[in-house]
Structures are given as C-alpha cells and as structure tokens.
Amino acid sequence: MNIIKKLFGKQQKRFDQLNKEQYGQFKLVGDIKDNINSLYGIMNHSSDLKCREFNLAGSNRRAAIIFISTIANEDMIQEHILKPLVIESTASVGKGRIDFEDIKDSMISANSVKVVKTFDDIVLGIMSGDTLLTIQGYDKGLLIDSKGYQGRTIGEPATEPSVKGPQEAFVEILKINIGLIRRRLLDSNLCFEKHKLGRRAKADYVIVYIKGIANSRLIDEIKNRLSILDVDSQATTAQMMRMIVDRPKSIFPLIQVTERPDKVVAALSEGRVAILMNGNPEAVIAPTTLPILMQSSDDYFENWIVASVIRMARLVGIFVTALLPALYIAVTAFHPDMLPLNLVLSITKSRTGVPFPAFVEAILMVFTLELLQEAGIRLPRVVGQTVSIVGGLVIGQAAVQAGIVSPIMVIVISITAISSFTVPDYSLGLALRLARIPFIILAVTLGAFGVAMGLLAGLIYIASLKSFGLCYLEPISTLYPSDWKDSIIRGPLWSMKKRPQALEPEDPIRAEIKRKGKRSE
Template sequence: MSLYRKKTGNKKNVDSIKSIDYKIDTLKNYMNNSKDVRDRRFKVGGKNVNIAIIFIDNLVDEYMVQDHIIKPIMSNSFEWPLSNDPDTILEIIKDYMLYGDVIEEVYTNNEMAMGILDGKTLLFIEGSDKGLIINTQDLPKRSIDEPQTEPSVKGPNEGFCESLKDNLALIRKRVKNPKLCVDIINIGKETNNNAALIYIKGTVNDKIAKEVKKKLISVKDYDIVSCEQLLQLISDRPFSIFPLMHWTERPDKAVSSLLEGKVGVIFDNSRGMLLAPVTLTCLMQSPDDYYEKWFIGSVITAIRYVSLLITVFLPALYIAITSFHPGMLPTTLLISITGARLGVPLPAFFEALIMVITLEILQEAGIRLPKVVGQTVSIIGGLVIGQASVQAGLISPIMVIIISLTAISSFAIPNYSLSLAARVLRVAFMILAAILGAFGISLGILYLLGYMCSLKSFGIGFMEPITPYRFKDWKDSIVILPPSVLKGRPEYLHSTSDTKRKERSKNGK
C-alpha cells in the first residue's frame, strides 16, 4: 500500500492527503504502530509550515538528529527567504540546511519505512507530497576484533565484524584501487539485508563474477540471516560434504584472494566473507605461510597435508590391520598391540567408534561452554575418560594413542569446514575398514578421489591445480616459493588480465 497514488510515469502524486498528522498516522500504521518508532514535530521559523521527523530509537545517532537536522532548520529558517510553496521549502531545506551526507527523496510508504528501518531519519513537510530520508545511522555493532577461527602468529589482528559498512572499509583500506567494484544486492522479503559482491575489474574472470551475481539475484526472495546460509543456497553442489566457497574472517586473506582474481561476498550482519571459486589447496592455506620464510611455509603446508591424511585414515588403517591384516605388522609391534588388547571385550571398530564419539562430544562441549572453562573441560574430560576407560579394560591404551593423534591432526587443518568434513570421512572409512579391511579403504579412496575431482566451484575444479595438472600453480599451492617467484595469478582462474596479456604476446605486441 502506498501513502500516495502516483501518476503514470511520474513521481508526482495526486489526490494525496497532505496533513502532516495524517501522514504520520498512516506511516505508523504501515509499521504496525511499533513503540520504538518516534516522531518529532516543529515549525519552520517565520512561516506557518509544520515539519515532522520520524526515526527508530536506538538505530539513529540522536546527536546527528538534533544538530544536523532540527537545529539547522529551526535556526536558519528565520533568515532564509522562504517561498510559500511546500515543495520549494523542502528543496531549500534539502539543498541549503541539512548536514546529512546522504539525502534521498521518497514517495511511498514502503520507501519511507525501509529508510527508517535502515537507521535513517524521515523528514516530512506539510503540503508536500514527498519526504526526505537523511542518513543518521548509528547501528549497534561489535568493534573490530581479532579473528576467532583463523588466528595468526605474525599477521594483522583485524577481523571482519557484523557491520557491512565496516567490513567494506577493511577491504578498501587494503586495496586502494579504483577498479575495485562493489555491487550491493538486497536479499530477503522479510529481512531485507544487503549482500556486497566484491571483485577487482580487469583481474577477475568475468564469467565467474557474472555467475556469482546471477546466483545472488536468484536467492533474493530467501530470508537468510548469515553468509553461511547464503553459502548453502548459492553453492553449485549444496549437498557436498566439502565447502565449495571459502569462508574467512581475515581481511588480509580476503584481499589476497581478490588480487588473485577471485570474487568476494559480504553479507550484512555476518562476521565473515565468502570467496569463490575455492579449491582444496586454498582451504589448506594459512596466512602464516606468507609471513614466514618460504621454506618454512612449505614445510608447514606439507605438515598440514600429512595431518589431513592422518585424521581421515589413521583409525581406519588401525582397524583394518588389527582385524584383517595383522601379518603386515612387524612381529614385535604385533605382540605389543596384542598384549595391549588383552582383556578388551570390544572389537577394534567399536572400540574406535566409542572413542571417536566421546571425542566429538568433548569438542562440542568445549565449544558451547564459556571460554573460561571450555578448554579445561575438554582437556580434563579427555584425560579422565581415557584413563578411566583403560583402567576399566574397556579401551586399549593403543586406541587412546590413535584417537588422540587423530584429534590433534584435525586441529592442524586451517579451514574449520574442511576439518568437519574430515571428521565425517573418518567414520566412513572406519566402517569400510571394519567390513572389507584394506580393500574397503582402497575402494573408499578411489571413490573419494573421483568425487572430489567431479566437484566444481563456479566452473573451477575443486582439485585444481593438482588435477588437471598445472605445475606453474604449484608454487603457491603445494609449496610456498619466495615472493619474487610468485608473479602472475593462478592459471586455473583464467584471469581477464592474464588472458589479455597472452593475446598481446601472441599478436607480437
């Protein structure tokens, strides 16, 4: 419902009831007479013209409302040669009296209500068919803090917060480039939140940018409240166990990805940024890889890949060897394991399953509890339960070692979503090992590799640059080489600038 009826093709309104009391009552009724919607009425000095402002308490800066709107109008209107025409008065107020940085003209209930709900102030004048929306936002927000899920030893401690405006500022502060493009898309029928599509023109692959924008527009009617929900809606394979967009709360990591030619998405009221496309090698990288010497970064990266293999396959290998292939072990080690398992009533699979479930419960409890006691409960709980289980003869000591090493390895994976996927795969391979032994593990590995190679993130293979084989991109994926060698952008992204450079070289220019 509109406050006024419009002429076809023109924003001027006809048959409007121009009483300021009627306007305020109508707008408040449109907003269900919410008690936090406040109004302030006053007169223009020297003229018998009523003015009103409407805003939502706690969403605006009251100092700005008083000093940037009310005070300039009331103090300057005595001296200004005002016209008797309300529209002319409104134009004079807009052009010469208001200090607001963003002022928009609005005509309908919906435009006015959306401006007020966004933390802005609406200004009415009696006799005029339109209103002014003035930016007076002072939205509640958290200060910029250290990243919680991606800590860094030497890197900057700035992390994204829940304010879209502040997050964009963190990106702009690091990329002082006029080619940095920001496209705002409104998402949600009821929530009406904004998503910012970010990329560097001339660096990004235009096909990827258009595809991401198309996906964002396709979910405009979904009421979502976080970028994590948005990720599930716009991913190519929403049921994939692996993340097909990279979530980060580090501005330095986000900027590095934008410079490579990737696309970023920031959703209002979320403390992270989505990056697309994503590959397995991207998920295994950490900012500290680039803040240390290149050879140290390469060794740390290799350790992460080993940790990923350990956390997925170690319990399954133990089950397969002890249950089906004990002959693969040296005699001394086999005697030691057999002696440790004497008196244990459960098969190796159920023994491992109980320990894995217990570990997951402790990890979940540590996350949900307050930080002051969360880590203590996780550590003490693991020690007490493990020791008690061994003394009671329910679990063998070697199994406690296996599961502990598996848990520690999972913490070395830098991406939390990939770590969760590895924990699920761990159980799947344990089941295969308990049924078919090493043969089951081999079948599972073949299927997993085929599945990972079939995944695509906005047209880019999840296993790039490992397969298809791109050795030039290994310098910043499998290993970390010195900055002097890291020139150009990853070939698998098919960056626009790299494509133009190749065309020029082919033409001899």
C-alpha cells in the first residue's frame, strides 16, 4: 500500500504538467491533503479555487470541500453542505463509520449528489460549479451540485425583434434556456440529451427534439457528426455546428441560429432538431432551408393573406439586395435602350460631371455602405445612430455635391441597404451582401446576360446545397407539394394539417382541423 502511495505521490508532483488524458486515469486517495494538492496542481493553483477543511460533526475525522467560487453558489454551499457537515450530526458519523450514501441522503440537501472516484469526473464537476467533498481515509468523494452562475435576466431578442410575438430571448445559462423551451412545449416526449464537447475545455451542449416527431435518422446523423468532433474547446453553438454542416465552405447559412425560444419550439414541432450550448444565448436549428430562413415569427401572428404578401415582399427584398446595383450598371452601361427615354435622360443628367464609370461608383458606394454597417454594429447603440446619420446623410449628400457619385447611385445603394434589412436571418443577409460583388462584376462585363447567367449559376449552386441531407431549396420543388403552404406564401393555419413532409417526420399529421360548417358536432 505504501509503495503504491509513494508511487502515486511521485505522480502527484507531476500533476502540474499533466494534461487531461494523463490525469484522467488517477483516482482519489485516502489522504485529503494529497487530494487537495492534486486538485490544485491540476487546476494550476487557480485563484478562484477554494478549499475549506474541517472536522466532521461528532468525530475528529478531517474532511474538505473544494469548489470554484466564481461559478458556485457560496450561500448554498454554506447553508446546505458546510453547515450540516460541521454542525449537525448523524448516527453514522458519530460512530466513526462514514456511509457515503447516508451523508448523501440524510445530510446534504442539494439537488444532485453523486459518488466520484476519478479526477476526470471531479475536475469536470468542479469546473461546472459543483463542490467536491473529500473525507480523510476514503478514496472516494461526493460531488455536490452547487452551480450558481451570475447571468443576465431574460431580455428581448436583440437581432430578431417581433411586433406581436413573444418578447423573450435566450440567455447564456443553459438551464434557463431549457426552461424557456420546456415552458412552451408541455410534451413528455420533448427530449433534452446532454453531451459534452471539447478535449481541454469541456462544454455542455444539449440536443433537443421531440421523440416521435423528429426523424430518428436525422437525430442519429446529428449525433454522429457531433460525436466525431475532436476539438480543444468550442466557444459557440454556431461554431460547433458550422464544423459539421454538409458544406462548411458555403457562404449561405446551412443552420438556423436563433435567439427566440418560440422559433425553436416551432421548429421542434415540425420535426427539426435544436442544439443549445452552455454560455450561448442562441440555439441552432437543423436542418434548415432558404425558405425557412426567410420566415419571421410575425408571419404567424397575422392573417395568412397579409403574411403571404409580406413574405413575397421579403423575397423581392432578397433579389433587390443581391441584384439592384448590378442591374443598374447593366442597364445604364449595356442596355440604356431598355429604359424609357425620359428615365435615360434623367440618369444621364444626374451622372453629368461624375468622373467615374457606374461600376466604380457602385463599388465605392457598396464598400462605404459595408463600412457604415460594420461601424454601426461595433459602436455603442447611441454612437451607432450618429454613424448612420453622419454616414447616410452627411457623407451621401457631400459625395453627391462633390460630384464623386451620382444621386441615382445613392438612391440605388440606399434601396439596396433597406432591402437587406428585410432579410430575417442575419447570416443570410451577409451572404446576400457578399453576392452583390460577383453580380456587379458580371454586369460590368456582360450586361444583363451576365447577370442572368450569374443568377442561373447561383440557383444551381443553391439547389445543390444540403442541410443535413435536406435540399436547401425545399419546399420550393414539386417533390413535396403539401409543404408549399408554408414556403413563399404562408397558407391559412387550418390548412397546415401536415408537418413538412421534406423532413420525413415520424408523425406526419400535425392537426385535424375542421373548418366552420364542416364540424361533425
């Protein structure tokens, strides 16, 4: 025994240099001093790692609790762990025989208490906010749930505002986010599967789906892809998911990132799968398609005709965002004869004195617009508004008066900018902004024909994209006609009896709604 102890003692001294794979095999020993030293070694003597040694009540046996003060609830530790152990007594402790199960069941009133032996489990638990109880003479300890993160309260969605929908957004704490979903979806089949990711820094993530609705092949596919991820650490859910999408190089978002719990709930009800990660105020939904990314929560709070018209306006917005500068260049440089004479004359008049061709003008303005948008995001909200005033009004007006750009080009770029704000998904908006540049180049070289060819090539590219096996353009195809009701248009809710067939849900029927006058009663 001593030999083993000596050997282990030597190993302990080297803990400082050990990585997770190496310390993972070591276990607690009977000496709490050794255990404390080992843990401090592994945690590199971190300043927020706290240890409190004490005698167990009614005996002289030494014990210690170890936790990280910045992520553990110290009040809870004081009240529900330390106080019972130091002040209160149980029969088993009084007799000098410690029954871990007895302490767990009778003394500690925490949510979750489990017996641990390996440093692998202990380190992971402590870093998650748990508290380790180690007792002299026992080569096992208790890992007690004492998580107590300081986090912000649930606020309004910052990037996905809604006029009539719920005004709650995810926060950084996984537990609260799970609650936000659970509260809206009172279904016993709602599954939250917890996993860990990261070689060095383990991060908790949860795969959410409704059993019996989500296709089991889809769930397995997502699990398989996540399981092969071997990374040091992962900061955000979106980063994690972008590593496992079908085409990581695609500029179009192949996952849906949302901060709205109601969007997640709607997606789960359709048979899609969501992923939440601790520390991330967002959920990732997979699979996703282009028509889904064009949907807004407000669509479902309005009359279906109104919602459909708004959706179509958004579709026009997408084309305007990507194509308007290119079409302007194509028409003015190659096909002025396509426009009415008066319009051609007014364009020509407005361009009088501008030293650059329309192409250079457009590139200058697009680049300035990108700078303004980027500056608006980076700066605090109050200053951001100043930037848009200075950029939009002052620079725009000054540039026109100085004769650097024509007023028509300012109008074109302004309409393009406004249209880009109609795209509900931020990542999709960025992709469309980027797509402007190749279209402008095609327009300046080949006119309308070049733009048309670019559109066709873009359509082919988008049609070839897949998100976890689902075509990116679904349901805009003849494969699943019943899904058309919620695509470019938003059909009446009573007509959406089936879940999206493209997702191949295990329970395809969503509702049996009978319209007024056709009720059986």
